[in-house]
Amino acid sequence: MDRLKLVLQYFQSNSESISNGICIILSLISVKLYTSFDFNCPCLPQYNKMYALGVMFVPPIILFLLGVLVNRHTGVLMEEWVRPLGKRTKNPAVVKFLLSSVFQRSLLAPMVWILMTLLDGKCFICAFSMNVDPKYFTGIPNSTGLELIKIMAKVPCKEDVIFKNSSFRKAVSRYVRCYSQAIGWSILLFFIFLGAVGRVLKPCFNHATFLQTRYWSNYLDIEQKLFDETCVLHARDFARKCVVQFFENMREDVTVRMPLSSALRLSTIHNEYEEEEEEHLHGITRQDQVDHLLQTWYECKPELDVTRMAYKPKVCITWEDINGKAMFSEV
Amino acid sequence: MDKFRIMVQFLQANQESFMNGICGIMALASAQMYSSFEFTCPCLPDYNYAYGIGILIVPPIWFFLLGYVLNNNISVLTEEWKRPVGKRRKDPAVLRYMFSSMTQRALIAPVVWVAVTLMDGKSFLCAFSATADLSEFLNESYPILSKKELVKFQARIPCEDVFDGHEIISIDAATRYIRCFSQACGWSFLMVITIVAFLIRAIRPCFTQAAFLKTKYWSHYIDTERKLFDETCKEHAKGFAKVCIQQYFESVSGEIVPQSQLPTKKGKGKKDDDDGEKQKSDEEKLLGIRKEEDMNKVLWNWHLCKPALMLTKRPEDMNGHAHLDTLSLSKECNHHTPVKTTAVAYYSKV
Numbered sequence: 001m002d003r004l005k006l007v008l009q010y011f012q013s014n015s016e017s018i019s020n021g022i023c024i025i026l027s028l029i030s031v032k033l034y035t036s037f038d039f040n041c042p043c044l045p046q047y048n049k050m051y052a053l054g055v056m057f058v059p060p061i062i063l064f065l066l067g068v069l070v071n072r073h074t075g076v077l078m079e080e081w082v083r084p085l086g087k088r089t090k091n092p093a094v095v096k097f098l099l100s101s102v103f104q105r106s107l108l109a110p111m112v113w114i115l116m117t118l119l120d121g122k123c124f125i126c127a128f129s130m131n132v133d134p135k136y137f138t139g140i141p142n143s144t145g146l147e148l149i150k151i152m153a154k155v156p157c158k159e160d161v162i163f164k165n166s167s168f169r170k171a172v173s174r175y176v177r178c179y180s181q182a183i184g185w186s187i188l189l190f191f192i193f194l195g196a197v198g199r200v201l202k203p204c205f206n207h208a209t210f211l212q213t214r215y216w217s218n219y220l221d222i223e224q225k226l227f228d229e230t231c232v233l234h235a236r237d238f239a240r241k242c243v244v245q246f247f248e249n250m251r252e253d254v255t256v257r258m259p260l261s262s263a264l265r266l267s268t269i270h271n272e273y274e275e276e277e278e279e280h281l282h283g284i285t286r287q288d289q290v291d292h293l294l295q296t297w298y299e300c301k302p303e304l305d306v307t308r309m310a311y312k313p314k315v316c317i318t319w320e321d322i323n324g325k326a327m328f329s330e331v
Numbered sequence: 332m333d334k335f336r337i338m339v340q341f342l343q344a345n346q347e348s349f350m351n352g353i354c355g356i357m358a359l360a361s362a363q364m365y366s367s368f369e370f371t372c373p374c375l376p377d378y379n380y381a382y383g384i385g386i387l388i389v390p391p392i393w394f395f396l397l398g399y400v401l402n403n404n405i406s407v408l409t410e411e412w413k414r415p416v417g418k419r420r421k422d423p424a425v426l427r428y429m430f431s432s433m434t435q436r437a438l439i440a441p442v443v444w445v446a447v448t449l450m451d452g453k454s455f456l457c458a459f460s461a462t463a464d465l466s467e468f469l470n471e472s473y474p475i476l477s478k479k480e481l482v483k484f485q486a487r488i489p490c491e492d493v494f495d496g497h498e499i500i501s502i503d504a505a506t507r508y509i510r511c512f513s514q515a516c517g518w519s520f521l522m523v524i525t526i527v528a529f530l531i532r533a534i535r536p537c538f539t540q541a542a543f544l545k546t547k548y549w550s551h552y553i554d555t556e557r558k559l560f561d562e563t564c565k566e567h568a569k570g571f572a573k574v575c576i577q578q579y580f581e582s583v584s585g586e587i588v589p590q591s592q593l594p595t596k597k598g599k600g601k602k603d604d605d606d607g608e609k610q611k612s613d614e615e616k617l618l619g620i621r622k623e624e625d626m627n628k629v630l631w632n633w634h635l636c637k638p639a640l641m642l643t644k645r646p647e648d649m650n651g652h653a654h655l656d657t658l659s660l661s662k663e664c665n666h667h668t669p670v671k672t673t674a675v676a677y678y679s680k681v
Contacts, residue, residue, distance in 0.1 A: 043504065157503070287641065298544055
């Protein structure tokens with residue numbers, strides 16, 4: 001149980017690691033989806049390109065949108081962007097930072113899909129086999145009477161009967177696949193290079209501003225989480241008190257038979273639990289108070305100043321001797 | 332406080348992740364069911380379409396309903412919908428929110444089934460092979476068949492073991508064509524669903540965010556309240572049973588353990604302490620409800636007349652309603668709890 005708590009604490013404390021984890025999971029899903037998808041080139045001149053380019057670009061769009069949906073920061077970003085000004089000024093740099101982090105994470109799974117299609121080569125062969133000039137390859141089956149373009153369109157389909165006993169199909173496939181893999185590796189190299197340069201050169205520009213925007217975007221994330229958590233705790237205590245009150249109100253209509261129940265209630269043994277309950281309610285005990293609180297949270301976010309709370313006067317008991325010198329003080 | 336934080340986080344994460352886990356399990360179950368299901372196209376012109384489209388549409392409806400059945404919140408929703416107004420007014424926005432979140436979760440398994448079916452292509456092949464325009468795959472040198480014969484002939488395309496017209500039509504090309512069409516439909520379907528989900532979830536904060544916070548809070552509150560009510564009833568039943576049994580034993584033995592001595596038992600050693608505390612907590616668990624009719628009234632009124640969402644001040648107010656026989660006891664209790672006066676000084680840290 002303790003280990004579980006530790007693990008949970010670790011994950012909950014670091015929302016970045018959760019986002020990274022989700023990002024990686026989506027990439028793995030993308031790989032699994034590609035390997036389990038049965039690529040079925042139509043081998044017809046009018047549909048080949050459409051099908052292949054569709055398979056290469058539509059799933060990445062779906063994966064990108066899913067990545068944005070699943071990311072927690074999207075909610076934080078949208079809320080911060082559309083909220084009324086209230087007592088807190090808006091910082092557009094924070095919104096931009098959040099947006100860029102969401103986009104960067106969401107772009108990983110689509111890139112994985114595109115790279116996999118390029119390195120595998122099936123999409124390229126399906127799309128561009130018709131563009132290959134057949135005169136560079138020997139063994140073209142011209143005994144079937146079909147047009148040239150129809151023959152070239154059939155190259156991606158291994159089982160087709162016209163390519164029996166012919167190495168033409170394999171040669172053309174190899175050629176197009178080689179192109180496809182070259183493009184795939186170049187794109188991969190380009191993005192890795194871009195990423196490395198970006199990371200190395202980033203501290204050279206506006207590092208102080210970057211530290212500030214990173215802090216405040218992290219703050220917004222944590223604030224929203226804590227607000228939700230406080231609401232959950234509040235709802236729980238509100239519900240508990242409401243239920244107990246309901247039971248007790250039923251009792252009012254009935255003659256009290258055992259007067260001791262009220263006597264017991266007068267007992268000074270307050271367990272810690274009760275005291276903590278009061279703490280969670282924070283004085284909000286009615287439906288309209290809760291509604292007002294939630295409305296104000298959105299419409300007029302409080303200012304970023306906690307001096308009043310941090311420096312609340314505390315009870316301090318001091319024992320002084322006859323001369324007025326403090327002998328013992330307890331805060 | 333830290334203990335609470337961890338517990339709440341775990342519970343909240345647990346409840347949401349529990350529901351998401353059920354969603355995920357149903358989606359996997361739907362994919363697994365499809366792969367283990369043996370698709371047998373009838374290969375007859377009159378039944379192909381019905382079978383193919385039936386396999387595409389009927390299991391999703393079944394999964395959708397199952398998603399509702401497995402969701403615990405459906406009973407919470409219907410209870411909240413059907414209850415009389417009582418002292419607490421009803422908020423239709425909360426009902427809508429609960430319904431929409433349940434529907435979103437229930438839709439995942441059907442979407443997975445439809446997507447997997449379309450990507451696989453067998454159902455489309457079965458449904459449309461008879462009526463599709465496959466003229467470009469026909470062998471031109473063969474005499475043209477009549478329309479009825481062509482339909483009957485094309486209907487047998489999905490069944491490779493009974494198909495005998497390999498010289499009339501290129502079955503591979505025709506199958507590939509229909510499957511490609513099916514896969515294109517599948518990807519478009521997924522794209523549409525994802526765009527709709529994206530618009531609903533990512534663009535929603537632009538509209539009615541404050542109202543959304545409210546409905547989210549109150550729907551969670553209703554759920555929590557219901558759970559706590561059940562918990563309180565269970566605790567009450569336990570306490571009720573214990574006290575009932577004890578009373579019965581006492582009535583049989585003729586001895587009555589004087590209840591008023593219980594608070595003084597405190598100082599007499601650890602064991603008595605625990606007993607004293609347990610007894611007290613049983614009494615407290617009863618919350619003053621000690622008769623069958625009272626408990627029935629509690630349970631009856633919980634549905635018919637839900638209490639207002641307003642917490643009154645605690646014990647001091649209640650004692651104002653106490654009956655005469657408690658006055659002497661309250662005096663007695665005052666002796667047990669002498670009022671302490673302390674002088675305190677407030678020091679500010681600033």
